[in-house]
Amino acid sequence: RGTRISDIHLITSVRNREITCNVGLQDIVPGTYTLETVILDGDQTVKTLRSPLFLAVPGKRILFKAPWTDPKLWDTDTPQNTYRAVVTLKDARGNAVDTLYPQEFGQSVFYIIIGIIFI
Secondary structure: OOOEEEEEEEEEEOOOOEEEEEEEEEOOOOOEEEEEEEEEEOOEEEEEEEOOOEEOOOOOOEEEEEEOOOOOOOEOOEOOOOEEEEEEEEEOOOOEEEEOOOEEEOOOOOOOOOOOOOO
16 A cells, blocks of 8 residues: 556657656655656666656656667567666655566657658
């Protein structure tokens, strides 16, 4: 019981060279918290993102981002290029309050080229 993580939306941008965590909370207990997202490649940690301290507010999502300049890219030719994200909610003292089950994701780049031919 108490404040817990409901979901996470990972937003990756190759162009901006960053990753954004958009985290939802539920059953809010007033207090100050922080979020930590650990990005894993297999069993190896490749990146750790930490939010600043925040006051939990019902209905408000927590967004935090970090640079990520060298991710391996997912593609139909490289479907193995995925990561897992483990998100932990911590109280102001750094004690784990809740951990969301690992979320698998990949980072890719798609371009759409539109050409117009005038005759």
